[in-house]
Amino acid sequence: MSRRPKISGINLFKVPVTDLSRSTTWWQQVYGARVTTEFASRDGSLKSLYLDVPGLGCPVALEQRPKHAAALAGFRLVDFAVNTRADLESWLVHLDRLGVQHGGVFFGSTGWATRFKDPDGIEHQLYTREKHGQDLAGLPGRERPVS
Template sequence: MPTFAGVNHFALSVTDLDRSTRFYTEVLGLVAVLDFGYGRVCLDRRSGFSVGLVHHPGSTLEPFSELNPGLDHLGLTAESRDELVSWQERLEALGVPHSPIQDTELGHHLNFRDPDGIALELQAPREVYRQIVAQLRGGQVPDEVLLAQAAQILGAQLVVGADVG
C-alpha cells in the first residue's frame, strides 16, 4: 500500500483574509508568505508546515461549527506541558479565549478558536505517547501490539475491535 510522509499543510475557509492572517501570524507566529488575492499561505519557520487561508466568493458568513460534517478541530503539537503554559500566557496576553489546560492519559491539551470560530488545539504528548509514536516511526509495529498498548494505557473499552487482554 502507498504511504504518505506526514501532513504538509491545511487550508481553511475564512470570512475575512486580513483578520485571519493577523490571527495566524500574531497568535501562532506564522509568517505570511504568499498572497493569491482570494487566499494566503502562512508558514511555520521551524517545521515548514503551512496554513492556507481562503476566502471563497459567495461563501456564507456563518461561523464555523464542529457540529457540521467536515473538520472537527485542528490539533497542533507542543513540546511539553510547560510550553502549553507559555501558550496559555500568550493567548491571555492577546485576548484570545481558551480552555484551561486539560491533562489526559495521552497528553495535555489547550483549546481555543480562530476569528471564524475554527476549533484549534495545542497538544503536548506524555512520554508514553511519544514512545508509541517513536516505535511507529521506527518500523512496522503489528496492529495487535499497537492495540494492546492502547488498551493498557486507556482501557480495552476504548480500543477499536478490542479482544485485547
Template sequence: MAFPGLQHVAVTVSDLERSTRWYAALFDAEPVLDEDEEGGRFHHTVFALDGGQLFGLHTHQGRESGDAFDEERTGLDHVGFAVGSVEDLRQWESRLDELGIAHGGVKSAGYGHGLSFRDPDNIALELFAGA
C-alpha cells in the first residue's frame, strides 16, 4: 500500500488576526473555515490551496508558548509549497516584493530551486520547483 500524500498542514500562530490577514494576502484567498475545534482545545482558520491541500492557522486558547519559531528546535523545519518552474519562482519573487515580504531570492541546487521567506511568527516557508 502506498503512503498517502499530505492533505493539510497546520501551524500555531501567536496572533490569529494578524496571521490570517498575512496568509490571505499571500494566498490571494479568504479562509474557508474559521471556528473553534469541537472539543474547545483550539481555534483554527483554514485556507484551501490548489491540489486539494489545506493550510491551517491554529491558536490554543492562550496556551501557546509565545516563543518565536525556530527551525533548529525539534519539530517543524519549514513548509514547502510546490511550483512548476524557475519562471514561476521569479513571478513569486515579484509577488513577495509587492507584498513587502522579505525573502532570500531564488536559490538553485542540483535537486531544484527554492525561494525562502518567513511569516509574521518567523515560521520558515519555501516555494520550490524541482530540477
C-alpha cells in the first residue's frame, strides 16, 4: 500500500468580494493587511489583490466575484487564532474603534471567541488558543470528540 503524500501548509487563502476597493480597505483597517500583488483581467481591469496579513503566514487573495461573495454572506469562512482572552478583548476595542459590529466575547468549545462580518457579510471569527477550562463537549451545538 502506498503512503499518502503530505500537505505542508496553506499556500493561499482566497476570499470572493463584491467591491475590491472597499474590501481591501476593510482588510487593511481591520487586519493591518498590506497589498503585495495585483492581478488584472484580460481587459486590463483589476481582478484580484494579494494581501500580507501580519501573523497569518499565508497570503490572502481578494478576488472580484460578486456572485460568489453574495453566496457566502452569513457563512463563517475562517477562524483566526489569537493567543489569549486578553488579546481577544483588545480586538474588541480595535473593532469598536473602527465601528465594526461584533458579537462580544463568548465561550467556544475550548476557548473564547468573537464574530464579526466583512463588507460582504462573510463572517470572521477570532478564537483564542488559551483554553477556558470548561468541559462543553457533548452539549447541544458543541463539539463531540471522536475516538
